[in-house]
Amino acid sequence: MARPLGEMSRKRLMRLMARLTGAQGGGRYERVCDMASASGQEAIASLLPESAGLAALGSRHDRALWVYLNEPALFRRAEQTLLMEMARYGQFWRGYAAPQGVDVEANALGRMGFESRVGRLFENGDAYLELYGRRAGEEGDWVTQAALYRSSGNGAERAPVLEAVILYDARSGMLEIIAMAPPRAEVIAALFAETLLNAKRALAPLWRQQGIRDGAWVAPAHRAFPVRGAMGWCDEEGWRPVDTPAARAANEARWRALAH
Incomplete structure (x- = not known):
């Protein structure tokens, strides 16, 4: 929730x-x-x-x-x-289960492919992706963040405009996106996963908002992900944070059982 x-x-x-x-x-x-x-x-x-x-x-x-x-x-x-x-978790946010263990910052060809394809979403066909690392959560895990820019204006007056911020955790495979135009979020995330994460199948959304007012989410995949330094459980009933060792162990066991 x-x-x-x-x-x-x-x-x-x-x-x-x-x-x-x-x-x-x-x-x-x-x-x-x-x-x-x-x-x-x-x-x-x-x-x-x-x-x-x-x-x-x-x-x-x-x-x-x-x-x-x-x-x-x-x-x-x-x-x-x-x-x-x-x-995060608001109307501009989307989260997906993506491939794990990919070194995004080393994939120069993938970045060029992403910029070329995502640029077609914009009027002038111009896009630029800036990749950088940062720590996330209380444990300080290293993740990759990306800023997607498009160009605005013509000629010498062109200026970069932020279109989306993307966060990828290689350890868990969690892919998050904040899109300034929310209808584009799914397409941008799919292109990012295909070109930079070498995804071979469609992304599975972790939470899909049913309505901004009630804040309800559903998740098609049973999977545990780190959130803000803790663990949480995501299933058809929504998001339930885990903040105790006992609850963490119980949900990890449930996750392993469902995976087999």
Whole structure:
């Protein structure tokens, strides 16, 4: 069951999406304030090595401002990470069971194939995929995140516009996507899996939203996946988080039994 965002969080998410897609301008103050929040600091930390030493910079605002001024690419990726974490399980989110154990960042040919094919979804046929790694969850597992851009405008006025943020966990095979245009999410995810993950069959959606108001989801496949550092169980009744060792062991046993 998806947990609905509070009204303040929903407004913050929509402002963040508007800034990242260029639909609404965002000055330094608004961007730095977002990343100075507790969730913004977690997003920045997930992209940095353990020894980055940002804690020595003082306040959260000082750290966010330093990254904004000195590491603009890192700041942009942190904003995308914040978007993924805030929008997870909401109306813009889709999740799929994908092939496991694929080194996406090493697949240069797959990336070019993806850019070529996904570009046909856009008016000018131009798309660019930026791949980078980050830590996810309380255990800090390394995952691959991707930002899909399309070009907007003509000639010298062309500018990259964020179209989707994709997260792939090679260990579990979990593929997540936040699409700015939700109807495109399934197609983008399928192309990503086919070209970059060498998927040979259609993706199995983990949760499909039945209605934004009731937040109900169904899952066609019995499979356990790590979520926010814990484990959860996903079946026809929806999502049930697991937060105790005993419950984790019971659901793991159930998963193994269903797999045979």
